[in-house]
Amino acid sequence: MSIIFVLIPIALIFVCVGIGIFFWAVKSEQFEDLDRQGINILFDDKNKSKHDDDRPS
Amino acid sequence: MASNQGLCFHCNEVIPKGVNLHVSILGSSQAMCCQGCAAVAQTIIESGLEDYYQHRTAAAPSAQGLVPDALVKMLEYDDESVQLEFVAQNENSKEVLLSIEGIACAACAWLIEKQLLHIPGVQKIHVNSTTQRATLVWDDQHVKLSQLLQSVQKLGYNATPFQTDKQEEIDRKLYRSHLLKLGVAGLATMQVMMFAIALYGDLFDDMELIYRDYFRWVSLIMATPVLLFSAQPFYFGAYRSLKAKTLNMDVPVSIALLGAYSASLYATVNGTGEVYFESVSMFTFLLLLGRLLELRARRKASETSSNMLKLVPKLAMRIDESGQQQKVAASQLKHSDIIVILPGEVVPADGQVVFGESEFDESSLTGESLPITKKHGDKVFAGTINHEQTVHLEVEAVSQNTFIANIMRLQEQAQSEKPKIATIADSVARYFVFGLLVIAALTYTYWHFHSPEDAFWITLAVLVATCPCALSLATPAALTAATHKLSKTGLLVKRGHVLESLAKVTSVVSDKTGTLTEGKLQIKHVNTRDDVDETTTLNLIGALEAQSSHPIANAFSEYQSYTAKNIEHHTGLGLSGEVKGLQLKLGKASFCGQPAEPKAGMLELVLMVDDKLAARVYLSDTIKKDAVRFSQGLKTRDISLSMLTGDDSAQVEYVAKQLHITDISSGALPQQKLEVVRTKTQKSPHLLMLGDGVNDGPVLAAAPLSVAMGLGTDIAKSSADAVLLGSKLTTLLTAMDLAKKTKKIIAQNLAWALGYNALILPLAVAGIVTPYMAAIGMSLSSLAVLTNSLRLNKQ
Numbered sequence: 001m002s003i004i005f006v007l008i009p010i011a012l013i014f015v016c017v018g019i020g021i022f023f024w025a026v027k028s029e030q031f032e033d034l035d036r037q038g039i040n041i042l043f044d045d046k047n048k049s050k051h052d053d054d055r056p057s
Numbered sequence: 058m059a060s061n062q063g064l065c066f067h068c069n070e071v072i073p074k075g076v077n078l079h080v081s082i083l084g085s086s087q088a089m090c091c092q093g094c095a096a097v098a099q100t101i102i103e104s105g106l107e108d109y110y111q112h113r114t115a116a117a118p119s120a121q122g123l124v125p126d127a128l129v130k131m132l133e134y135d136d137e138s139v140q141l142e143f144v145a146q147n148e149n150s151k152e153v154l155l156s157i158e159g160i161a162c163a164a165c166a167w168l169i170e171k172q173l174l175h176i177p178g179v180q181k182i183h184v185n186s187t188t189q190r191a192t193l194v195w196d197d198q199h200v201k202l203s204q205l206l207q208s209v210q211k212l213g214y215n216a217t218p219f220q221t222d223k224q225e226e227i228d229r230k231l232y233r234s235h236l237l238k239l240g241v242a243g244l245a246t247m248q249v250m251m252f253a254i255a256l257y258g259d260l261f262d263d264m265e266l267i268y269r270d271y272f273r274w275v276s277l278i279m280a281t282p283v284l285l286f287s288a289q290p291f292y293f294g295a296y297r298s299l300k301a302k303t304l305n306m307d308v309p310v311s312i313a314l315l316g317a318y319s320a321s322l323y324a325t326v327n328g329t330g331e332v333y334f335e336s337v338s339m340f341t342f343l344l345l346l347g348r349l350l351e352l353r354a355r356r357k358a359s360e361t362s363s364n365m366l367k368l369v370p371k372l373a374m375r376i377d378e379s380g381q382q383q384k385v386a387a388s389q390l391k392h393s394d395i396i397v398i399l400p401g402e403v404v405p406a407d408g409q410v411v412f413g414e415s416e417f418d419e420s421s422l423t424g425e426s427l428p429i430t431k432k433h434g435d436k437v438f439a440g441t442i443n444h445e446q447t448v449h450l451e452v453e454a455v456s457q458n459t460f461i462a463n464i465m466r467l468q469e470q471a472q473s474e475k476p477k478i479a480t481i482a483d484s485v486a487r488y489f490v491f492g493l494l495v496i497a498a499l500t501y502t503y504w505h506f507h508s509p510e511d512a513f514w515i516t517l518a519v520l521v522a523t524c525p526c527a528l529s530l531a532t533p534a535a536l537t538a539a540t541h542k543l544s545k546t547g548l549l550v551k552r553g554h555v556l557e558s559l560a561k562v563t564s565v566v567s568d569k570t571g572t573l574t575e576g577k578l579q580i581k582h583v584n585t586r587d588d589v590d591e592t593t594t595l596n597l598i599g600a601l602e603a604q605s606s607h608p609i610a611n612a613f614s615e616y617q618s619y620t621a622k623n624i625e626h627h628t629g630l631g632l633s634g635e636v637k638g639l640q641l642k643l644g645k646a647s648f649c650g651q652p653a654e655p656k657a658g659m660l661e662l663v664l665m666v667d668d669k670l671a672a673r674v675y676l677s678d679t680i681k682k683d684a685v686r687f688s689q690g691l692k693t694r695d696i697s698l699s700m701l702t703g704d705d706s707a708q709v710e711y712v713a714k715q716l717h718i719t720d721i722s723s724g725a726l727p728q729q730k731l732e733v734v735r736t737k738t739q740k741s742p743h744l745l746m747l748g749d750g751v752n753d754g755p756v757l758a759a760a761p762l763s764v765a766m767g768l769g770t771d772i773a774k775s776s777a778d779a780v781l782l783g784s785k786l787t788t789l790l791t792a793m794d795l796a797k798k799t800k801k802i803i804a805q806n807l808a809w810a811l812g813y814n815a816l817i818l819p820l821a822v823a824g825i826v827t828p829y830m831a832a833i834g835m836s837l838s839s840l841a842v843l844t845n846s847l848r849l850n851k852q
C-alpha cells in the first residue's frame with residue numbers, strides 16, 4: 001500500500017501537465033471552431049503551404 | 058456526397074428545366090444548376106482542391122446570386138482612407154477580419170484557406186467555420202484586398218470586412234475564462250472524487266488513519282485551485298449582489314463553498330470531523346457547466362448578429378474648385394462640398410440637390426415603400442439610394458451629424474432606458490437565500506446551547522445538504538435548452554430576458570413594409586386592350602425597365618425578351634423609349650394623358666404604344682404568405698396586433714384590412730414611432746415590437762421585447778432582443794408557445810428543487826444527514842432538474 005505515497009504524487013503531476021495542456025489549447029483558440037479540427041486530418045497535405053507549391057493559381 | 062438525380066452537385070438545388078451544364082468532378086461528370094455553380098466548381102477543380110467534394114458534410118451555397126456588380130464595390134475596399142476604418146496595419150502586412158457568407162461545413166473553411174494560400178502576398182489566413190469568419194494577413198505590395206475578396210467570391214462565398222460588436226467581445230473573454238475555470242474544476246473533480254470514494258469506504262471498513270489523512274491532504278491540494286480559481290465567478294457575483302443590497306443565488310453558493318472548504322481544511326489539519334472536498338469540486342464544476350452552456354448560446358447569438366454588421370465602404374465623388382472629380386472617403390467630406398451621386402449609388406452624406414432631379418429610395422429611413430422625387434433645393438439624406446439620374450449635392454451634414462446618425466443615437470438612448478426585468482430565479486432566490494441563512498443561523502444557535510462541539514458541523518451540513526445546486530440550475534438549464542430549441546426553429550435570442558418576456562406577451566406592434574409585407578413590388582393585375590397579348594405587354598415593359606434600379610423595375614425583372622433603345626427617364630412620372638420599332642410610354646396615368654383608374658392599395662402603371670393606350674398594370678407590395686396565419690394565431694392566443702408604419706400610402710389600409718388590424722398608426726417618423734410605443738407600453742407593459750428598417754431601430758431598442766426580421770437592416774438587428782431568421786412570422790407563434798412551456802418547466806424545476814431542499818432541511822437541522830447521503834441527494838436532484846429541462850429540447 002505504501003506505493004501510493006509515490007504513485008499519487010506522480011498522478012498529480014500528470015494532472016498538472018494535463019491542465020497545462022488544456023490552458024495552452026484554450027489560449028491558442030483550439031476550442032473556437034470545434035467542427036473544423038476534426039475534419040482537417042481528412043484532407044491531403046499535397047499542397048499544404050505556399051512555399052512548396054509553385055503552381056500558378 | 059452522392060449525386061442526386063435532378064439536383065445540382067454543387068449546391069444541391071433543383072436543376073431548372075432546360076439547363077444542361079456539366080463539370081467533371083472526381084472522375085465523373087456532374088450536373089450543375091446554373092453558370093455560377095459551374096464556374097465555382099470549375100475553379101475548385103482547376104485549383105486542385107477536388108478534396109473538398111470528398112469531405113464536405115453539407116452542400117455549398119448556390120452561386121446563382123453572385124453577380125459582377127459586387128466586384129465593382131470591392132475595388133472600393135482598396136482605398137487607403139476607407140481601409141483606415143477596418144484594417145490593422147502591421148510592419149509590412151495588413152490584417153483584416155472578414156465575415157464570410159455561405160460557409161456550410163468545415164470543408165468550406167479548408168477550401169477557402171487553400172485557395173488563398175496559393176496567392177503570393179497572402180501571409181496568413183484562418184477561417185473559422187463555426188463563426189463564419191476569417192482572419193486574413195496579407196502584404197499590400199503584392200496583392201490588393203479586392204483581389205483576395207474576389208478569389209473568395211470565385212469559390213462561391215461572399216466575403217466582407219465587418220466590425221465585431223462590443224457585447225461579443227465581452228462574451229468571448231468571459232467564455233474563455235469560464236472554459237479555463239471549468240477545465241480546472243473538471244480535472245480536479247475527477248481526482249477528488251476518486252479519493253472521496255476511498256474515503257467513503259472508510260465508513261464500512263476501518264482504514265488506517267495514516268491513509269485516511271493522506272487522502273485528505275491530497276484532496277485538499279486538488280480542491281484548493283478549484284476554490285481559489287474556478288469558483289471566482291460566484292464570489293464576484295455574490296459580492297456584486299451584496300453591494301447592491303440584494304441577495305442572489307451566488308450568495309449561498311459562496312457561503313456553502315467557503316464554509317465547506319474551511320471546515321474540511323480544519324478537519325484535515327486536526328484529523329477530526331468530515332471532509333467535503335468532493336462536494337466543493339463537483340458543485341463548482343456543475344454550476345460552471347450550466348453557466349458555460351448559457352454563455353455559449355448567448356455568444357452564438359451575438360456572433361451571428363455582429364456578422365451582420367458589415368462595413369460597406371463609403372466613398373464619395375467630390376467636385377473640386379477646378380471642376381475635376383475625385384474619389385474621397387465619405388468621412389473626409391466637409392460642409393458645402395459638392396458631390397456627385399450616380400444612379401444606383403447610396404448617398405454618403407446629408408445634403409441639398411443643386412443640380413439634376415431624381416428619385417430617391419428612402420424606405421430604410423421612413424418606411425415609405427415608393428421612391429420620392431427630389432428636385433433642386435430638396436433635402437437628401439445619407440443612406441438613401443438614388444434610383445434614376447445623376448444629381449449633384451451640396452453637403453450639409455457629414456457622418457456624426459447626419460439624419461441616420463441621429464437615429465442611431467436615438468436608438469442607443471432608448472437601449473439604455475430598457476427596463477431591466479429580473480429573472481424568475483433571482484426573485485425566488487432572494488427569498489430562498491434569506492430563509493436559508495436564517496435557518497442556518499437558528500440551527501447554529503440551537504445546537505450551540507445543546508451540543509456546542511457539534512454546532513458548527515451541523516450548521517455546515519445544513520448549508521451543504523440544502524446546497525442550492527438544483528435550485529440554481531433550475532432556471533439556467535431550462536433556459537439553455539429552450540434557447541437552443543429556439544435557434545433551431547429560427548429565432549435567435551440575443552438577450553437573456555427574451556424567453557420570459559415572450560411567455561407574457563399581450564400585444565404585438567408591427568412595422569409594415571418588410572415585416573408584414575415582402576417589401577417588394579409585384580405585378581397584381583394586368584388589364585390589356587383586347588387585341589394586345591399580356592406576355593408581350595409585360596416583355597415590352599421589361600425592356601423599358603431593364604436599365605433601371607427603381608423598385609418598380611424589379612417587378613418586371615423576369616420579362617427580358619426584348620431590348621429597348623433611346624430610354625428616357627421622366628423623374629417622378631415614368632419612362633419612354635423605343636422597343637421593336639414601337640414608341641413606348643410608361644408611367645402614371647397623367648403622364649400618359651389618360652384618366653386614372655385606381656384600385657385599392659395598388660399602384661397603377663399605364664403603357665402607351667404609339668400613343669395609344671395598350672395596358673394598365675397594377676402593382677402592389679405582397680402581404681407575406683404567413684402574415685395572415687400569424688395574425689390569426691395571435692387572435693387565438695388573445696394577443697392584440699397593431700400596425701406602426703412610416704408609410705402613409707393607400708397600401709397601409711389595404712394591408713390592415715387583409716390582416717384584420719384595426720389599430721393603425723401610419724406616416725410615423727422614428728421619433729414618433731418611439732413615442733407611440735412608449736404610450737402603448739404604459740397601457741400594456743408586455744408588448745412585443747416587430748420591425749426591420751433603420752427607422753425601427755430606436756423603437757426596437759425601447760420596446761420591452763423586440764424582434765427584428767432576419768432580412769432586415771443591420772441597425773434593426775443590432776438593437777432588437779431577438780432576430781427572426783428566415784423572416785418567417787409563424788416561427789414567432791411557435792416561440793411563444795415554447796416560452797410558455799419553458800415557464801412551466803422552470804416552475805416544475807423550482808418546485809422539485811425547493812421540495813427536495815424542504816425535505817432534507819429538517820433532517821440536516823436535526824443532524825441526521827451524513828455527508829455521502831447529502832452528496833448523493835444533491836447530485837440526484839440536480840440530475841432530475843437537468844433531465845426535466847432537456848424535455849424542452851426534444852419534440
